[in-house]
Amino acid sequence: MALYRITVKRSQKSNGVDLEKGMSVEVASSGDPVSISGGKLVQEAFERIYGIDIKKAGAINHSVLDVAKVN
DSSP: OEEEEEEEOSOEEETTEEEOTTOEEEEEESSOTTTGGGGHHHHHHHHHHHOOOTTTTTOOSTTTEEEEEOO
């Protein structure tokens, strides 16, 4: 399992959810965490760290999020 850093590429406000450029979370996953299980790990991490529902904002996709493998 690898560690991935997921970072918001650009600021946006959608469905009452504010995303700021540079917000990031780290998750352990066997593959691209944005694509696996509808981004559930990413959604849970943003909820846990920032208290926001990134799925409600419609932002669990590669046009909004940058995914980098840390190790």
